C-alpha cells in the first residue's frame with residue numbers, strides 16, 4: 235500500500251490518502267488542545283500511545299461485534315483505516331458526572347448517574363460543538379432515524395464492553411466521546427479514536443485522573459498519566 239498526499243490535518247491527527255480509494259492512513263500527533271483550541275501544548279509520546287490504545291480497543295470491540303474503521307497498524311503512530319464520511323456528531327457517553335455535565339447540572343464531579351447518559355454535539359469548531367438533540371439531527375439531515383438507532387445501540391454496547399474491560403485494569407470509565415462514519419457501501423462504523431484524549435479515566439482506588447483533564451486543568455503529571463494508561467492496557 236502506498237501512502238499519498240495529506241487530505242486533512244486535525245488537532246491531534248493527520249489523514250493521508252493511499253493508493254486504495256477506500257483506505258486512508260491516520261498519523262497521530264503529540265499536539266494537544268483544549269477549550270476549543272484556546273489552550274495548546276504538546277504531550278510527549280501521546281501520538282504513539284493514542285494510536286496503539288485506540289487500535290487495541292477497536293480490535294477488542296470488533297471481536298465483540300462492534301464494526302469499526304480499523305484495518306491495520308503500520309507503525310507506532312500510523313494506522314490504516316477505512317475511508318468514511320464522518321457523521322458530524324460527537325456522541326458523548328456518561329456513566330459518572332464530570333466536566334461539562336457537572337457544570338451544567340450543578341453535580342459534584344464523581345456523582346454516579348442512575349443510568350448511562352448519551353449526549354449529541356454538532357461537530358463544528360466555530361460554533362463550539364453545540365449540544366443538539368435527535369430533532370435537530372433529523373431536521374438538519376446529519377443522520378437518519380435508523381442511523382441514530384444504530385448509533386445509540388452501538389454507543390451503549392461500546393460503553394458496556396469498555397466499562398467492564400477498564401474495571402479489570404483498575405480504572406473507572408467516567409465518560410467518553412465517540413464518532414461514527416459511513417463507508418462507501420453505507421456501513422455505519424465506529425471511527426476516530428478511543429484514548430485518554432477522548433475518555434475520562436479515574437483510578438478505581440485513588441480516583442486519580444489518568445486522562446487529558448491533567449492537561450486541561452494544569453494538574454501536572456500529564457505524560458505519566460498517558461504512560462500509566464498505556465501500561466495498564468497494553469503492558470508497556
Ligand code: UDP
Nearest residue numbers: 326332333334335409410411431432433434
Ligand atoms: N470530549 C472529547 N472531545 C470534545 C469534547 C469532549 O473527546 O470535543 C470527551 C471528553 O474527553 C470527556 C467527554 O467527552 O471524556 C465528555 O466531555 P465534556 O462534555 O464533559 O466536556 P469537557 O469538560 O471535556 O469540555
